[in-house]
Amino acid sequence: MTDALTIRSLSKEYVAGKPVLQGIDVTVAATGITTIIGPSGTGKSTLIRCINQLVEPTAGQILFEGRDLARVRGVELRHARRQIGMVFQEYNLVERLTVMENLLCGRLGYVSPMRAWRRKFPPEDIARAQSLLATVGLAGFANQRADALSGGQRQRVGIARAVMQQPRLLLADEPTSSLDPKTSVEIMQLLADVARSHRIPVLINMHDVALARRFADRILGMSGGRIVFDGAPDRLSDEILRQIYGGEDWLH
């Protein structure tokens, strides 16, 4: 299997001399779900955000579709971002826009600003948005304002917006951390469906180890800005969890 994403000695310092990421080396296969677990403040979010340059890396390489995402700027950066869908912890929908408008935001990289200002989206985009809404279980919600939805519904819209991009890679930054346990499972199931039906790699940050085990094909454990575990979910022993999170009282 070919690798979709190759990260080489990636580091990030928000404050000079205090690295949050310390030389991350990892490759992500062209399909499947990879989850990243680890304690708060260990750089999981930073790692995900470096990939689409919402956070600018300090050093290292992120190779994706023939580009080094750590270096691209301007139009090239925008074209790279079009290929990468992102799902956020707090959904980050535009609250005052309708569900349909939020979905069409996923096409903004392909629609000229002139047409975007006049809300002139290609008919095929609108048709796709409608069928996607049905897929995520929100048929009939197209004209609801995003701020009228529940958390679970918002995250479905968030995922649909990312899928609208027809991305080659899907990033999810703690997509279930603001949701109840039942909805969290539904959202993870939806992400897994997207990964399978679109044959794209999905990279998910999360805190819920059990949920990560259940849905991941591969788990990365991070601690202190480094990857300390990399393997299949069944290899994630208590010993390794102790190593990632420290302490052991929380395990039982």
Add this chain to the structure above:
Amino acid sequence: MKLAVPYAFPKSRGAHLAFALLAVYVVYAAAQMGVSWERVGAGIDHGSRFLGRMFPPNFTRSELLWKGLAESMQIAVLASALGIVLALPFGLLGARNLMPAWISWPARLVVVLARSFHPVVVAIVFVKAVGFGALAGILALTVASIGFIGKLFTEAIEEVSIKQVEAIRATGAPFASVLAFGVLPQVFARFIGFATYQLDSNLRNSTMVGIVGAGGIGGTLFAAFQRFDYDFVSAILISLIALIMAGELFATAVRRIFIDNATLSELFRPGTRAASAPRLEDD
């Protein structure tokens, strides 16, 4: 043994002292200005004679009145339209969360300059620069509108949720589209509020710039005062109240159309108004 009395708020001797000093100064200033009970009595006497001469209001010179009112209204509407169009780019360029410092500082400087002087002072400057008449009034109120809307628009943009903007950015959208879908929806309702408030403010100020010769009903009002035509003065004042109230109704209708998506028929159905009345600019 003496127990300390517990207290929740720090005692402030300074505040008490400040209030006492303020009271003393008020008494001193009143004495200094010669404001005595006799003076107040004489003033009330004078006022009652003035009020007596204002009634009944004299609407016989309706042509002059109407012409002045129409000119004031045109000054207000043109200045608002021009001011809003010019304030938008300056307001946007001044937002520090979207623009680099070398752009935002000059833009903010323009807005601060536009807000530095009272519209009447600006009107005097324009009367001297472009001559008597409505043009000076329009320019003066345009400057005032840029100062007011520009500042509030900048602040509104700086308060948007950056998470929503970030999500649009992450889709690879160009900057103009990020503005259209990530920023504008968040500030639009407030912006309509600023714009209608500015129109209201311009309507009131357009009656005043006439006093310094910059067009509108103000000139007529000032002349009537100087000729002691107090019955005509009261006719003008009553007309102004009606104009401002009409402007208020118009502003409410605009807000309902843009913010609540009201249809025309809903606007004229009295029962539906109350529902959105408390909602000023934001929900």
